[in-house]
Amino acid sequence: MSKLVTIYGGSGFVGRYIAYRMARAGWRVRVAVRHPNEALFVRTYGVVGQVEPILCNVRDDGSVR
Numbered sequence: 001m002s003k004l005v006t007i008y009g010g011s012g013f014v015g016r017y018i019a020y021r022m023a024r025a026g027w028r029v030r031v032a033v034r035h036p037n038e039a040l041f042v043r044t045y046g047v048v049g050q051v052e053p054i055l056c057n058v059r060d061d062g063s064v065r
Contacts (some may be wrong), residue, residue, distance in 0.1 A: 002050075006030040008058060011039035020045045032056035032064075 003026075010019040010031030022029050023046035031053045033039045039053035057063045 002026055002028045004028045004030065006032055006054075008032045008056065011042055011053065016042065019051060023051050030054050032058075 005022055005027050007015055007019050007022070007029060009015040010029070011033045015031070019029050019031050019042055029042075029046065029051040031039060031042045031051065033053050033055070034057065036053040036055050042051050042053055045051045055063070
């Protein structure tokens with residue numbers, strides 16, 4: 001079973017490179033972003049289902065959990 005990591009801001013300039021490297025290292029990656037539909041490009045960083053953009057508002061505790 002692969003490890004799971006959540007990257008906040010993973011569609012930004014630095015975050016996208018971190019997400020890419022983690023996926024290439026075999027991790028399952030959740031990319032927490034404000035607008036998942038604008039971050040669909042991160043799915044191409046790994047195999048199907050390995051990298052997923054998810055909705056998250058860091059100002060909302062429930063969203064972060």
